[in-house]
Amino acid sequence: MGKPRSPKGRAVEVASRLAGEYPGAECELTHRNPFELLAATILSAQCTDARVNMVTPNLFARYPTPQDLANADISELEGIIRSTGFYQSKAKNLIGMATKLVHQFGGEVPRDLDDLTQLAGVGRKTGNVVRSVAFNLPGLPVDTHVGRLSRRLGLTTAEDPVKVEHELGKFLPPTEWGHFSLRLILHGRRVCDARKPRCGDCLLADICPSSR
DNA sequence: ATCCCGAGGG
DNA sequence: CCCTCTGGAT
The missing domain is CATH 1.10.1670.10 (Helix-hairpin-Helix base-excision DNA repair enzymes (C-terminal))
Structure with a gap:
């Protein structure tokens, strides 16, 4: 050819x-459901997957649901995700993301890209990761x-x-x-x-x- | 010194 | 358009 x-x-x-x-x-980000993938992908900004996978077991154990994460103490959350870098903005974004999931999306991760990118810390790349990996959508x-x-x-x-x-x-x-x-x-x-x-x-x- | 599955704000 | 946010690895 x-x-x-x-x-x-x-x-x-x-x-x-x-x-x-x-x-x-x-996808090499450890996750068991769309919510966990969403959180892990937010953490993956300017950070290796391997590093994200070191903090997510603790993160998901401490905050299993969007409701738990929405109610998180920001200092404690910062401590858990600190080694992934940008930890203050990421902690704020995780709480904001979870809060919006609870109040505007019935606690479910949306599939629409425009809905996803309305979530704090979710840009086009993260939205497309969730769509393709979690939902098998384009x-x-x-x-x-x-x-x-x-x-x-x-x-x-x-x-x-x-x-x-x-x-x-x-x-x-x-x-x-x-x-x-x-x-x-x-x-x-x-x-x-x-x-x-x-x-x-x-x-x-x-x-x-x-x-x- | 540069890069890692970026996003938000000015 | 630019800048900032951050720690860890190479």
Whole structure:
């Protein structure tokens, strides 16, 4: 098969190869329900999944339901999530998120992206994670990895994550968005590192404009 | 010094 | 558009 020359052609080829390499790519944030995933994803801002997974067992044990989290003592909550960074704003956001869940969404995590992004601490990336992972609905989370790899691979030139999301979305069917995002993240962590990409070990090197 | 599954506020 | 928020790992 010839080298894809267009961004769309490359995107389709990248998606196909990554699906072969990481067939069972899953969200690595520990969670048992949509509420826990939502909380874990809020904590994941500028923080590794591994670090989030170190605090969430305590968090979920202490605040099992939106009602419990809505009533949390903010100092105690800050202590539990402190090591994930940005802990003051994250604590405030978790309480605000849970409060809105209780009072405006009947204690349930909404599925609509516009509803999700109304919640404190929930932006487009977090909303799309919850939609795609918890509800198996169309959602293309663009985090730092997805943005970086998409640009290196020549799938987009946009820096704005929302623009990246919309450009990538045109290249693939909505049913594949979630897995594509997960696989780019996994590949970004294992091979296409932000500081020292290991192009020699990359299965995409022959179609990557940035490979050296 | 730079990066990690960002989001809110000015 | 910019800035700020934060700890931990490399």
